[in-house]
Amino acid sequence: MKEVTLGVDIGGTNTAFGFVDREGNCLAEGNISTGKHKDITLFFDELTEKIKHVQHAMDKNIKVRGIGIGAPNGNYYHGTIEYAPNLPWKGVIAISMLFKERFDLPAYVTNDANAAAIGEMLYGAAKQMKDFVLITLGTGVGSGIVSNGQLIYGHDGFGGELGHTIIEENGRDCACGRSGCLETYASATGIVRTATMKLEETSQSSVLREVEPADLSGKMITEAALEGDALALDVFDYTAQKLGLSLANTVAITSPEAIILFGGLAKAGNLLIHPVSKYMEANLFSVFKGKVKLLSSGLQEQNAAILGASALAWQELKKEHYNAVQSS
Numbered sequence: 001m002k003e004v005t006l007g008v009d010i011g012g013t014n015t016a017f018g019f020v021d022r023e024g025n026c027l028a029e030g031n032i033s034t035g036k037h038k039d040i041t042l043f044f045d046e047l048t049e050k051i052k053h054v055q056h057a058m059d060k061n062i063k064v065r066g067i068g069i070g071a072p073n074g075n076y077y078h079g080t081i082e083y084a085p086n087l088p089w090k091g092v093i094a095i096s097m098l099f100k101e102r103f104d105l106p107a108y109v110t111n112d113a114n115a116a117a118i119g120e121m122l123y124g125a126a127k128q129m130k131d132f133v134l135i136t137l138g139t140g141v142g143s144g145i146v147s148n149g150q151l152i153y154g155h156d157g158f159g160g161e162l163g164h165t166i167i168e169e170n171g172r173d174c175a176c177g178r179s180g181c182l183e184t185y186a187s188a189t190g191i192v193r194t195a196t197m198k199l200e201e202t203s204q205s206s207v208l209r210e211v212e213p214a215d216l217s218g219k220m221i222t223e224a225a226l227e228g229d230a231l232a233l234d235v236f237d238y239t240a241q242k243l244g245l246s247l248a249n250t251v252a253i254t255s256p257e258a259i260i261l262f263g264g265l266a267k268a269g270n271l272l273i274h275p276v277s278k279y280m281e282a283n284l285f286s287v288f289k290g291k292v293k294l295l296s297s298g299l300q301e302q303n304a305a306i307l308g309a310s311a312l313a314w315q316e317l318k319k320e321h322y323n324a325v326q327s328s
Helices: 040-056 096-102 113-121 188-201 219-224 230-254 270-285 299-327
Strands: 002-010 014-021 026-033 062-070 081-082 105-108 132-137 140-149 258-262 293-296
Touching: 002 096, 002 299, 014 299, 026 040, 026 062, 026 299, 040 096, 062 096, 062 113, 062 299, 081 096, 096 105, 105 113, 105 299, 113 132, 113 140, 113 258, 113 299, 140 293, 188 219, 188 230, 219 230, 219 270, 230 258, 258 270, 270 293, 270 299
Parallel strands: 002 062, 062 105, 132 258, 258 293
Antiparallel strands: 002 014, 014 026, 132 140
16 A cells, blocks of 8 residues: 655645655646635635545555645644735635545645745755755745754744845835845845846846836746846846845854755756855855855756645654654
8 A cells, every 4th residue: 555645735826736655756636726716615625626536536555644735824833824915815724624624634734935845855955954944936935944854933833934034124115014025135026126126227238128017027037147138147146145145144043054945036046046155155154154055956846835745744744653652
């Protein structure tokens, strides 16, 4: 009997799921629209039906052990999603309980960045590492901090929000209600804001001037930079300065073996990693210089979020087994 966990990634637009074995192989997967249902019960009705349909088509010699859920504002301690601004259901959602009721399986939740960090530890670039930081560079900036092999949740379940550390006093307005957060500079939306600023404040020639401001995207800026566009390269350099400084400060607190970049903007590869590494090293406290690796994610791009969520379930099941053995 082959054992798997169900990994579920709840995003603002889509919810993806997959059945993943201990080695990180996704055996079957599917997805539904998140925003289609304003009623959480109707959403769960559709999701349950889709998951059971996919499961029914799988090999019958497969046993599902548990469920891991990655979601914005997911609270590991309470099993809840709390006041997620980009989801259609407001307030506090008892997400773990809903899954337990529908599938009669243990279910665990954390935020998507924390799930990605656990995924890297089990399946990706952080295998064999006990101290590392994962940074997600997507629409926003998230982070998962692992110390001595344990994810840091803090006392309330929301620890590790590097994206909402302020790196520029009185800087850019952030969706969180404050100003100057790293997220406003180092995310996909942040890099668009930087490009827009440079297009407005300089007369530098660029292929980006041919694009309507409302249509500008992080992907366009990345492609222009890869083609050698000088303004786009300046945008990446500016972004790298902000991110590199922030990572240097993070190193001083956690002393990680590596920092792993994950998500859409991280797909720029060395275009981002090389300058970020340069600025991080330039700002590091001397005892840390030359010690911290800066890596790209080792998870399969097409189902990285599912792998992260499934890894959460495997990790929690392992903890429960260990605790059961210790108490017997």
